[in-house]
Every structure is written in C-alpha cells, then in structure tokens.
Amino acid sequence: MRILHTSDWHIGRSFHGHATLDALSGVLDEMVAQVREHEVDVVVLAGDVFDSAAPAASCYGVLTDTLLALSDTGAQVIVTSGNHDSAARLGFQSALLRAGITVITDPGSVGTPVTIADSHGPVHFYGIPYLEPAIVRHRWEGVELRSQAQTMSHAMGLVRDDLARRGGRSVVAAHCFAAGVEATPGVEREIRQGSLDVVPLSSFDGPDYVALGHIHGRQQLSPRVRYAGAPLHYSFGEGDKPRGSWLVALDADGLEAVTWLELPVPRRLVTLRGPLEQLLEDPAYAADEDAWVSVQYTDPTPQLDPMRRLQRRFPYCATVAHLPAMRDTADQRDYADRVRPARNDAELFDAFLTHVRAGEGASEQEHDLIREVVDARTLTEATA
Template sequence: MRILHTSDWHIGRTFHGYSTLDALRGVLGALVGEVRRRDVDVVVVAGDVFDTGTPAASCYTVLTDALREIGATGARIVLTSGNHDNAARLGFTAPLLRDGIHVITDPRAVGAPVTIDDAHGPVHFYGIPYLEPAIVRSVWPGAELRTQEHAIRHAMGLVNADRAERGGRSVVVSHCFAGDVEPTAGVEREIRQGTLDVVPLADFGGPDYVALGHIHGRSRLAENVRYSGAPLHYSFGEGGKPRGAWIVDIGADGVEGVEWMDLPVPRRLTTLRGPLDDLLTDERLAPHEGDWVCAVLTDPNPPLEPMRKLKARFPHCATVRIAPEGGADADRRTFRERVESARSDGELVDDFLAHVRGGRRATDAEREIIGDVVSTREGAEARA
C-alpha cells in the first residue's frame, strides 16, 4: 500500500493580507497529479484543513474540489481535524461524503479504525482529531485529562488496545505538538503552557506509521513518526523550508520505505536587508523582484513611505521591518518605562528619539534645538 501523508492545508489563511486560495488550489492540483502518477492508494490529511472555524464559502469549494479530484484518481482519503478547524463543522458532512472519503473529527471514534485492504490484508487507519482536554473530559470522564499529553496518551491507549485485538498493520493520524520540534513563530497558535502540552514521542509507540500535523515544516521524529509540514509557505519564518509530502510504502510486515515528495512553490519568499536606497538600486537583487519580499531596513532613521517605494521595484513586498544598524545593543526599555524614568523634558524627548530610532539618541545639534524648544515652552508656562 502506498500512502501520501500531508497536513496543515490552512484553506483560507492569508499571507500578510493577501489571499492564498489561488496558490493553494494550484499546489493541491499538483498534489493530485502526483497521487495519480505515483499510484497512491491512500491520502492522509493530518489536521488543520481550514485556517479558521468559520471558513468562507470559497474555502469549502477548494476543499470539495481537492477531495473530488483525489477521489477520481482511485485513492482513498483519511482526514482528521486540527486545532484551527471547527471539528463539528468539518465533520458535519462526513456521513454524506462519497465512499472512500473518511473525515474523522469526533473523539468518540478514536480507537475505531478505517480499514483499507491491500494484497497483504487489512491496514487499519486510526484518526485522532485535535484533542482539547477541556472538551474531551466529557467523552472520557474516568480519565485524567489535564493536558493534551494526557489526552493523546489516553487516545493511544484506545488505539493500541484495538490494535492488539485486531492485529494487522496500522497507521495513526494525529494533530499535536510532539517530541522536541519547535513551532514556527507567528504561525502555529501556541498550544503549550510551559512544556505541559508537549506529547512525548514514546506515546506514539506501536503503529507501523504515525502521520503528524501541526508543525509547518517537515520533520522526522523517528523513522516511522513524521510531520509533513504545510503545502504552502505561510510566513517568512518558513521561507527556507521545503514544501511537499511524505510517500510511505507499507508492505506485508510494515513500512518498507519513506520518500519525500516536493511540491511546487508558487512564489519564493525572500528577506532582504539593508538601507532602503540600496534595496531600490542594487542590481544583484534583480532575481528577487518577483518574490514575496520582507524588507529589513537598516537606515539610521526610518525612511519616508518605504512600502510605496519598495513596491515599485518589488511588487510583492509584503512587509517592512525597521532595524537600524547598531540597534541590537540599544536600550530595550519600553517607551512607558522611558517616560517614567525621564528626569527632565529634554531627557524625555531624547528617550523618545532613541525609542523610535532603534537606540540612536539626539545629536549635539538636535539637543541644542530641543533645549531651545523646551526653554521656550517653560518660559511661556511661567508667564501664563
């Protein structure tokens, strides 16, 4: 049996205010082409199908088209919900879907597999939707479920009990934060309090393969426990991470091989750093003019209308950050802390300039002007 492991489609997510629907539709189309070309038997989607619990109608169209096209290749589909999904909404149509498409969103179904046969017999697919401890306590009232680790451990107990009874080969599909993998800053919504909700790798012992979702970069926690990552780049922090899916071959005795399959990147992500004038004129940056661009400006003073100027050369400039050279060693106090500690109006203005200029304080000439203005104001107040 050949399995394609994907996850974190995040249908409906924006990228710095830009819609990603068309790009995702194209990437999923390429995924369907690979399913057909590689004779994939089962496509596993490990959660975060949508980006929000209330997706727009156009998002449902993207999902419907992708499922229909995958189904048309003859492949089966096993799909679970993630923390971004509304499980009830995603699972509402499950009983109405065509044969061969299995949407698992109800924790009460954990431990009851979707069984798909190949030439060597049955392969049992155990879907574990995202388990919010506060919600699943009512499902498993006798279990200790204070953290997601507890919830996954209990779910895997149900899975392994069923595996022991049924026998045969098995695949677990789960959406959680497992092992030592770090989340992408600004992308995965934090699901931990300290380290309480990190699920230990040992909790996934038993199945032949564990298909994980939630982390947006591919990762191998063990030979048979992996994250596939997202099919699109959803932040500049992901820019250097490949996009694709795992192709898993299961033989008579378990996993025989796992291969990475690249998916196309519709538009590259590039971070450019330097003074604004250099970014606008440096010919060496010409290859990046069609990229999504994050511009990190190192000018001593924030330049005027940088986004407008950058877009003239880089039409897909998505974000601008101000990081003056030398700012790394600047005073890290908040502006409120600066205001509260200022001993005079002149010092207050000086602190304000340092705050907005990345640590660069007033020059001697500026201090002279500030002193004149403050003296004039104090004199006017004294005469009032």
Template sequence: MKILHTSDWHIGRTFHTHSTLGHLRIVLDALAGAVREQGIDVVLVAGDVFDSSMPSAEAMTLLSDAFRTIREAGARIVMTSGNHDSITRLGFHAEWIRLADIHVLTQHSRLEEPVTLEDEQGPVHFYGIPYLEPSLIRHDYPGVELRTHEQALAFAMQRINEDRAMRAGRSVVLSHCFTADVAPSDGVERDISSGGLDLVPASVFDGPDYVALGHIHGRAQLSERVRYSGAPLHYSFSETDKLRGGWLVELGADRLGEVAWLDLPVPRRLTPLTGELDDLLTDARYAEHEGDWVKAILTDRVRPMDAMRRLQQRFTHCVALEFKPSVTAELTTASYGERVRERTDGEIVAGFLEFVRNGVGPSEYERGLVNELFVEQDVREVRA
C-alpha cells in the same frame, strides 16, 4: 498500498494580510497530479484542514475542489481535525461523503472505528485521532484521568491498540499533536499552555505500522514509522528553508516499506533581504527576488523615511520590515542630569538625536533648524 501523508493545509489562512487561497489551489492541484503520476492510493491530512473554525465560503469551495481533483486522480482520502478546525463543521457531511471514499474522522467517541481500505495484500485500518483538548473531553470519561495531552493521547492509543489486536491487517494512525521530540519554533502551531502540558512523547504511538502526525509546519522524522509532513505552504518567514511536500509511504504485505519525500511546488518563494535601504533598492543582485514574498531587514544607522512604500516599488510583495541597525549606540550609566549639565540647548537636542539614532547626530540642516528655533524662542522671551 501507496499513501501520501500531508497535514496543516490551513485553508483560508492569510500571509501578512494577503490571501493564500490561490497559491494553495496551485499546490493541491499539483498534489492531485502527483497522485495520478505516482499511483497513490490514499491521501492523508493529519489535521488543521482549515485555518478557522468558521471557514469562509471560498475556503469551503477550495476544499470541495481538492476533494474532487484528488478523487478523480484515483486516490481515496482520510483526514482528521486539528486545533484550528471545528469538528462540527469539518465533519458535518462525513456520513455521506464517505460514500465517495472521502473519510473525515473527527469524533473522539469513535476512535475504535477505523476506516478499512483494501489492496491486493489485504486490509489497512486507518484510525483518526482528532485534536484532543483534555479539558473538553474529560467529562465524557469520568473514570479516566485526562489532565494533559499525554494522558489524552495515551488513552486514545490504548483504545486503538485494543481494537487493532482484534483485527487482521496493517494499520495507520493520524494524529494532530505536539511531541516532546520536536524542538519548538515559530513553525509550530501551539496552544497557550502551562508547564508543557501539551507535550506528548513519541513512544505513545507505539504499535501501528505508520503514524501520520500534524501540528508543526516543517517535516520531521521521529522514527522510521512516526513522522510529521509539515504544511503545504510557507506561512511564516521562519519556515523559509523548510521543504514543502509530503511523505510517500509504501505499506508492504506485513510491514512498513519505503518512505520517501515528495516535493510540492512553492508558488512564491519567501526571501529575507538584509542591507541598507539604498542598496536593496538599487543593487542588481536582488533582481531575482522582485517577485518573492520579501522581508526586509534594514541595517541603516538611521531609520529611513517611508521605507516600506519605497521597497514595494521594487519588491511588489514586500510584506514585512524590520529595522536592525548595523551600529548601535553604547549605553551609558550616567544620569540625565549628568549628561546635560553645562550643555547648551542645541547640544542637548543634538545629544538626544544621537542617542535615539544609534550614534548619528543631527545633519547640518537639522542643526540649523534647531538653532533657528532657539533663536526665535530667545527673541520672544526678550520681547516678553
């Protein structure tokens, strides 16, 4: 059986206020094309199907279209919910879309009820673990201590492994969680927690032939059989160098076979550009990035005026701006009184400008303007 492991579609998410629906549609259409070309039997989505618990009509339509194109390409679909999803909304039509071989697993009370799909080598049992928030499920299991995500996932896997032991065939688990074996980064979809209570060791998932994880936005291999696929789109500039795609998993007759990476297209590249504003606006070597999502990191010693508008005249999709001057003023321990003692008003203003502009004092125009203002003030005081 050929399985494509994906996760974190985040349908409806914006990128610096820009809709990503059009780009995600391109990627999911390419995914359906890969299903047809590669002969993929099952597509997995390990949580965070939507970006919001209340997805828009446009987001719902995109999911419906993705279901249709993937099924028309020949693959069945198994998905579970993540922390961004509403299990009620995502699972609302689960009973009847199952008839179309689209399986949405959102109920923690039904972990022992796998989706069983057949190939020429026998059954494969797919278990879906929705995102488990201990504080929201512990009242359903009064005899079980469920204070941490590790305890919740260990309890879920215990139930699944007990069911696995009574069934013949191979098994796959989908789960949306954050394992302690992956370093935290901006590409991790994490909840606010205290003391690492949301961390789950990879050893919790011992047992199944393959474990498809979601929750981080970059691919990661925890072991040969436990992996993250990452998100299909870049949702942060911290993800710029992370590949986009999914794991193509082959299950043999009695064990895990080859696992290979399948690239998916990147509709618009993410590119951080560093330099002084004038260089970014005029240097020919940046021409290839004019159609990218651009984050400009300006190194000018003085913050340029109207920088974003000027950048967007060349880089239409410049969406982020950071000021990081190449030279910064040295801090002094002298008090304010010590710094201004025996200095004229004009010198005090010049010193202030030099301090806030990283060592760059007033221009000749600014110096003349300051002197003119102080002269006018002196004239008014004499007249008074």
C-alpha cells in the same frame, strides 16, 4: 501499500492581508498529480483542513474539489480534524462525499479503524481528531484528562488495545504538538501554553507509521513518526522550509520506506535587510522583485513612506520594519548615564540621538539644525 501523508492545508488563511485560495488550489492540483503519478493507495490528511471554524463558502469548494480529484485517481482519502477546524462543520461535510473518502471528527470513533487491504492483508488506519481535554474528558469516565499529553496517551492506548485484538499493520493520523519538534516562532500557535501540552514521543509507540499535523515544516521525530508540514507558506518564518508531503510505503512486515515529494512554491518568500536606498537601487536584489518580500531597513532614522517606495520595486512587499544597525555594542550605558555629561542643550540633543540610534549621534546637518533651534530659543528667553 503507498500512503501520502499531508496536513495543515489551512484553507482560507490569508498572507499579510492577501488571499491564498488560488495559490493553494494550484498546489493541491499538483498534489493530486503526484498521487496519480505514484499510484498512491491512501491519502491521509492530518488536521487543520480549514484555517478557521467558520470558513467562507469558497473554502468548502476548494476542499470538495480536491477530495473528489484525489478520489478520482483511485486513492482512498482519510481526513481528521485539527484545532483550527470545527469538527461539527467538517463532519457535516463528510456525509455529502462519495464512498472512499472518510472524514473523522468524532472523538467517540477513536480506536475504531478504517481498514484497507492490499496484497499483504489489512492495514488499519486510526484517525484521532483534535481532542480538547476539557471537552472530551466526559467521554471516558474514570480517566484523568487534563492535558494534551494525557488525552493523546489515552487515545493511543485505545488504538493499541484495538490493534492487539485485530493484528496486522497500522497507521495513525493525529494533530498535536509532539516532544522533540522544532516549531517556527510566530507560526505554530500552540494548542495551549506550557509544557503540559507537549505529547511525549513514546505515546505513539505501536503503529507502523504515525502521520502528524500541526507543525508547518516537515520534521522527522523518528523514522516512523513525522510531520509533513503545510503545502503552502503562510509566514516569512517558513520561507526556508520546503513544501511537500511524505510518500510512505508499507510492505508485508510494516514500514518499508518514506520518501519526500516536493511541492511547487507559487511565490518565493525572502527577507531583505539593509539601508533603504540600497534596497531600492542595488541590482543585486533584482531577482527578488517577484517574490513575497519582508524588509528590515537599517537606516539610523525612520524613512518617509518606506512601504510605498519599496512596493514600486517589490510589488509583493508585505511587511516593513525599521531595525537600525547596531553601531556601538560596546557602550552599554543607559539613557541617564549618556545624558548626564551633557554641558548644554546641544550636547543633550546629541546624547539623546546617540542613545536612540544605538551609538550614532547627530549628523553635521542635524548639528547645524540643533544649534539653530537652541540659539533661537535662547534668544527668545533673553528678550522675554
């Protein structure tokens, strides 16, 4: 059996104010083509189908069209909800879809598989929707569920109990923050704060393969426990992470092989750092003119209207930050220590500029301007 593991489509998410729906649709079309090319039997989508609990109508169109296209290849499709999804809205969608497309949003279904057979016998697919401890703990009386670790461990216990009765091969799809994962700073919003939300890797013992969602970059926590990541870049922090899906092969004994299938990147993401004029003029950056660009310009002082000037060369410049280059890392004096030796107002200005510019004082032109202002003030006070 061939299984495609994907997750975190985040249909409807914007990228620094820019819509991503068309770009995501194109990437998902390529995914459908890969499913057909590799004769995939089952597609597993492990949560965060939408980016919000109340997606726009156009987002439902993208989801429905993609699920139907995947089904048209002959593959069966199993979808679970993530922490970004509204389980109620996503679950309502499932009733309108054709046979062979299963959307799992009900916590009460945990431990009840979707069973699909191949030439070697049945494969049990256990979907675990995102489980918020405070919401689901009433479903299982007598069980302490105060953290993601406890909740996911209980859910996996239900899976293992059912699998022990049924026997055969199995796949789990879940959405959580598992121990050992490397999150992208500023990208993955943890379900809650603190280490209690980290699910131990041992919680996933048992199944032949565990398809996880929530992390936007592909990761292998063990040969049988993996994140596929998002199919589209949603942050500059993800720029160096490939986009794609895991193609999972099961044989008669269980997990046989896992292969990465690369997806196209509609527009590259790059972060450029340097003096503003250099970024605007240097031919070395010509290859980045059609990319999504995040600029960190290092001039000692803020420059006028940097975004407008940059977008003349880089039409897809999305962010600009002024991060002056550190010039005097050896001098660790605080502001009071810097200005204390100043003998007059001109030296006080220079000490201030040296402090805020990380070691670079006033230029010759600025020195002339400072002296002019100080002299004019002194003259005004003397004649007052």
